[in-house]
Amino acid sequence: xxxxxxxxxxxxxxxxxxxxxxxxxxxxxxxxxxxxxxxxxxxxxxxxxxxxxxxxxxxxxxxxxxxxxxxxxxxxxxxxxxxxxxxxxxxxxxxxxxxxxxxxxxxxxxxxxxxxxxxxxxxxxxxxxxxxxxxxxxxxxxxxxxxxxxxxxxxxxxxxxxxxxxxxxxxxxxxxxxxxxxxxxxxxxxxxxxxxxxxxxxxxxxxxxxxxxxxxxxxxxxxxxxxxxxxxxxxxxxxxxxxxxxxxxxxxxxxxxxxxxxxxxxxxxxxxxxxxxxxxxxxxxxxxxxxxxxxxxxxxxxxxxxxxxxxxxxxxxxxxxxxxxxxxxxxxxxxxxxxxxxxxxxxxxxxxxxxxxxxxxxxxxxxxxxxxxx
Amino acid sequence: xxxxxxxxxxxxxxxxxxxxxxxxxxxxxxxxxxxxxxxxxxxxxxxxxxxxxxxxxxxxxxxxxxxxxxxxxxxxxxxxxxxxxxxxxxxxxxxxxxxxxxxxxxxxxxxxxxxxxxxxxxxxxxxxxxxxxxxxxxxxxxxxxxxxxxxxxxxxxxxxxxxxxxxxxxxxxxxxxxxxxxxxxxxxxxxxxxxxxxxxxxxxxxxxxxxxxxxxxxxxxxxxxxxxxxxxxxxxxxxxxxxxxxxxxxxxxxxxxxxxxxxxxxxxxxxxxxxxxxxxxxxxxxxxxxxxxxxxxxxxxxxxxxxxxxxxxxxxxxxxxxxxxxxxxxxxxxxxxxxxxxxxxxxxxxxxxxxxxxxxxxxxxxxxxxxxxx
DNA sequence: GCGGGCTGAGTAAACCTTTACTCGAACCGA
DNA sequence: TCGGTTCGAGTAAAGGTTTACTCAGCCCGC
Numbered sequence: 001x002x003x004x005x006x007x008x009x010x011x012x013x014x015x016x017x018x019x020x021x022x023x024x025x026x027x028x029x030x031x032x033x034x035x036x037x038x039x040x041x042x043x044x045x046x047x048x049x050x051x052x053x054x055x056x057x058x059x060x061x062x063x064x065x066x067x068x069x070x071x072x073x074x075x076x077x078x079x080x081x082x083x084x085x086x087x088x089x090x091x092x093x094x095x096x097x098x099x100x101x102x103x104x105x106x107x108x109x110x111x112x113x114x115x116x117x118x119x120x121x122x123x124x125x126x127x128x129x130x131x132x133x134x135x136x137x138x139x140x141x142x143x144x145x146x147x148x149x150x151x152x153x154x155x156x157x158x159x160x161x162x163x164x165x166x167x168x169x170x171x172x173x174x175x176x177x178x179x180x181x182x183x184x185x186x187x188x189x190x191x192x193x194x195x196x197x198x199x200x201x202x203x204x205x206x207x208x209x210x211x212x213x214x215x216x217x218x219x220x221x222x223x224x225x226x227x228x229x230x231x232x233x234x235x236x237x238x239x240x241x242x243x244x245x246x247x248x249x250x251x252x253x254x255x256x257x258x259x260x261x262x263x264x265x266x267x268x269x270x271x272x273x274x275x276x277x278x279x280x281x282x283x284x285x286x287x288x289x290x291x292x293x294x295x296x297x298x299x300x301x302x303x304x305x306x307x308x309x310x311x312x313x314x315x316x317x318x319x320x321x322x323x324x325x326x327x328x329x330x331x332x333x334x335x336x337x338x339x340x341x342x343x344x345x346x347x348x349x350x351x352x353x354x355x356x357x358x359x360x361x362x363x364x365x366x367x368x369x370x371x372x373x374x
Numbered sequence: 375x376x377x378x379x380x381x382x383x384x385x386x387x388x389x390x391x392x393x394x395x396x397x398x399x400x401x402x403x404x405x406x407x408x409x410x411x412x413x414x415x416x417x418x419x420x421x422x423x424x425x426x427x428x429x430x431x432x433x434x435x436x437x438x439x440x441x442x443x444x445x446x447x448x449x450x451x452x453x454x455x456x457x458x459x460x461x462x463x464x465x466x467x468x469x470x471x472x473x474x475x476x477x478x479x480x481x482x483x484x485x486x487x488x489x490x491x492x493x494x495x496x497x498x499x500x501x502x503x504x505x506x507x508x509x510x511x512x513x514x515x516x517x518x519x520x521x522x523x524x525x526x527x528x529x530x531x532x533x534x535x536x537x538x539x540x541x542x543x544x545x546x547x548x549x550x551x552x553x554x555x556x557x558x559x560x561x562x563x564x565x566x567x568x569x570x571x572x573x574x575x576x577x578x579x580x581x582x583x584x585x586x587x588x589x590x591x592x593x594x595x596x597x598x599x600x601x602x603x604x605x606x607x608x609x610x611x612x613x614x615x616x617x618x619x620x621x622x623x624x625x626x627x628x629x630x631x632x633x634x635x636x637x638x639x640x641x642x643x644x645x646x647x648x649x650x651x652x653x654x655x656x657x658x659x660x661x662x663x664x665x666x667x668x669x670x671x672x673x674x675x676x677x678x679x680x681x682x683x684x685x686x687x688x689x690x691x692x693x694x695x696x697x698x699x700x701x702x703x704x705x706x707x708x709x710x711x712x713x714x715x716x717x718x719x720x721x722x723x724x725x726x727x728x729x730x731x732x733x734x735x736x737x738x739x740x741x742x743x744x745x746x747x748x
Numbered sequence: 749g750c751g752g753g754c755t756g757a758g759t760a761a762a763c764c765t766t767t768a769c770t771c772g773a774a775c776c777g778a
Numbered sequence: 779t780c781g782g783t784t785c786g787a788g789t790a791a792a793g794g795t796t797t798a799c800t801c802a803g804c805c806c807g808c
Contacts, residue, residue: 031789037786044787049787067442067444068766071442072767087467089668123477132440406796423756446762446764448763
């Protein structure tokens with residue numbers, strides 16, 4: 001018919017330019033099926049043959065072609081992760097954890113960052129579909145329903161990591177913020193703070209809401225009244241933190257402490273306080289949330305509420321895996337704990353030093369300040 | 375022979391469960407070849423038909439299967455990027471840039487982070503090969519030659535981004551560090567500094583070497599003698615910065631200024647200085663390198679030397695693209711510039727305030743300090 | 749009016765695996 | 779000894795696309 005060289009012929013004449021499963025089979029004197037089975041550790045192959053095959057594979061540096069592999073098997077072994085901004089230091093930590101756990105379970109990952117840009121969101125989703133991700137974890141907001149439908153319609157398991165609305169068929173990972181935030185508020189209360197502000201995340205974001213709610217509840221438990229004006233909406237960026245702090249600091253009366261919905265915001269607050277000439281914690285106590293690596297290095301080191309990125313990532317992978325493999329019904333709530341980590345950005349409120357210094361037990365966990373460093 | 379349903383039959387009987395190119399073809403009343411040509415914007419298709427095809431595609435939400443596509447075309451449209459640690463804030467910025475430029479040129483990206491772990495490096499390379507990345511940019515060190523050979527042997531274009539040894543067939547992207555670092559040293563010299571320390575990166579890293587060399591040269595140009603003990607090897611982490619600063623600060627005599635091979639190190643230095651009760655810049659001036667986003671938020675804001683991540687990423691993508699597409703011989707040197715960004719972490723050396731305050735012009739660029747904030 | 753070129757669309761092979769099915773050999777018990 | 783199992787390996791189809799090749803129809807010039 002055509003004068004193309006038929007496949008088998010090609011393999012015979014060709015030198016070792018393209019190494020594929022046929023090459024391996026030929027050199028090991030077995031069929032391609034045996035090679036395939038060897039690679040996939042299917043136990044029905046004779047150990048002797050397997051050994052021979054592995055040797056040839058090693059010699060040739062043969063790597064199976066992932067594309068062909070997943071084309072026929074229908075499995076990509078790919079898990080997607082969509083985050084807001086990769087440059088926000090929280091996310092790399094999450095990504096790292098997600099990847100580690102995914103790899104441990106035999107998956108690779110596909111990262112997408114939306115930058116809150118509709119165009120990029122579209123691209124992200126498109127990539128996930130095109131590359132046939134077997135499951136996708138979403139940790140950003142603002143992705144339109146129709147976009148998500150593209151995944152849902154294709155029966156791609158989805159997990160919202162502490163974001164997004166309830167949606168039939170989609171798992172939600174929710175964190176118990178209350179414990180950590182209560183600890184934070186109690187810590188401040190014990191130090192003597194009564195005027196505590198809270199800088200939220202973007203309120204479209206579920207987690208931002210939850211954190212704020214937890215704050216309200218905790219504050220109430222401690223018998224502290226928080227004025228409406230003390231709740232400022234931020235956006236989980238450093239700049240947002242600065243802006244929020246500016247509002248707070250230019251008001252008639254300064255709060256004595258600020259809690260933030262995430263560490264990045266707290267860094268912004270710290271910075272704005274610095275610019276305004278306020279000392280932390282002497283003039284203002286600051287608490288963050290997330291306990292990202294960076295918080296150890298802020299000046300002063302940030303008291304914050306730890307949420308284990310790793311646990312979160314792990315839960316996301318596990319949930320996805322459960323979906324994909326159809327194993328036990330994925331749980332909707334994972335016990336992701338939060339807890340206070342006291343560093344040096346919290347102290348007694350302004351002017352209250354003397355009063356409180358006497359009652360030592362009150363300030364449980366509060367570290368003694370260094371003598372006016374920096 | 376077998377009683378499997380033949381393919382054509384299947385497509386006829388099946389409901390719209392699996393949407394593939396055949397489905398589109400059927401509904402648009404054309405052949406699959408025409409659909410394929412439409413998708414790939416091959417101009418030989420009749421606009422009328424194309425329109426019909428696009429309509430059906432839209433209706434069905436059809437996305438071509440990337441795996442099948444690249445399996446047959448032999449092109450993955452994937453560019454790899456291997457970095458050290460994704461949690462080091464420098465890299466996300468690089469990744470972002472790399473992705474943006476890659477997408478602009480019609481590629482997607484594959485990220486690998488080695489964490490300096492041989493096992494992970496192996497995995498990274500393996501992924502690049504398996505997923506058939508068309509080119510790989512490497513911005514980490516410690517990848518063993520044999521590992522790289524796996525890529526080289528497969529004729530995968532490689533670009534070392536300011537790392538790694540000269541290696542035949544591999545492009546190197548080198549940055550001109552001299553300009554920026556000279557500006558930095560001159561800035562310090564103008565402020566009156568004569569005892570300047572330098573915290574390097576890991577010296578296995580080419581860029582760390584270059585930066586140190588640039589420092590030596592600049593310092594010589596300014597007629598400043600730098601003692602051997604003032605050069606400390608760091609590792610481009612915050613902890614490394616702290617450790618280096620500790621060595622420096624526990625010495626008999628403190629340097630009056632410290633330059634760092636990257637911003638992350640500088641953050642560590644800033645932190646250690648804070649812990650030691652030193653004021654920056656009053657007791658110690660600090661200069662970073664990279665100008666990562668974070669440096670605007672340190673306390674005090676960090677004077678640093680800017681290297682445009684975006685330019686670097688862009689150059690890497692362009693070099694790779696040139697390789698891949700066999701267009702003009704890729705250049706080995708790209709004009710990536712560095713320049714000083716003066717913020718607030720640099721000032722007059724200890725005790726020299728009065729002397730120098732008079733000669734205003736000397737301190738060109740040095741900002742007036744705020745009155746002992748924090 | 750007819751042959752030759754174009755145009756544009758269709759057919760089928762190929763890409764590299766996995767895997768259902770087939771089949772020969774070895775082994776076992778009756 | 780022979781039929782029936784079992785074990786292990788081979789054959790070939792399938793997966794969704796691209797693309798070389800083929801071919802039908804049309805237009806044009808002579």
